[in-house]
Amino acid sequence: MSYKIAPSILAADYANFAAELQRIDATGAEYVHIDIMDGQFVPNISFGADVVASMRKHSKLVFDCHLMVVNPERYVEAFAQAGADIMTIHVEATNHVHGALQKIKAAGMKAGVVINPGTPIEALSPVLALVDHVLIMTVNPGFGGQAFLPEMLEKVAAVAKIRDEKGYCYDIEVDGGVDDQTIKACADAGANVFVAGSYLFKANDLTAQVQTLRDALND
Ligand code: DX5
Ligand code: ZN
Helix, strand or coil, X not given: CCXXXXXXXXXXXXXXXXXXXXXXXHCCCCEEEEEEEECCCCCCECCCHHXXXXXXXXXXXXXXXXXXXXXXXXXXXXXXXXXXXXXXXXXXXXXXHHHHHHHHHHCCCEEEEEECCCCCHHHHHHHCCCCCEEEEECCCCCCCCCCCCHHHHHHHHHHHHHHHHHCCCCEEEEECCCCCCCHHHHHHHCCCEEEECHHHHCCCCHHHHXXXXXXXXXX
């Protein structure tokens, strides 16, 4: 599977989304990772589908929406209407993860499932045949700038193995603490989509910083 870089808008300037999306576009990154937080599933609050709809007018990149929201099935239609391409939901956030993923696909989006660091991969097994995207959190969700949890690499390797054994076809994404030091181990374990927030946005030259990730992948 081809490598994809997903700059996280969480680390961008929230007052300048149009300009920030242009900056991301200019880097050649494939995705924009958009973190939706409700102040309940995670302590932090970001924004909802209306803001994503406004962002849509300023970017043609793949909108990779990561919902850290209780009962995300309530928002499937709203995110489809807003122009989300991928809608990824936490197994911990709903009693009806299978039904919610079916709903996401029926609404025309790619369906993604994500687990927190404390959740074992067995929680994913019943839905792996259904999803386009598996996200393994490599920090506890809610905030950017946290340290990468190397223990999560085992989970990446495990979901990659299941995919190969069963003939499934999901992408494997990692989110949290991804930088030029940690990205290669994620790829070696089997990840192919790499979210990066604080590492990218701390640099003035976003394009050069994305390139450092691609270089690290090629080492
Ligand atoms: C954390 C978010 C991440 C965040 C990653 O809850 O899901 O997408 O933006 O930020 P960094 O790359 O700084 O760890
Ligand atoms: Zn995220």
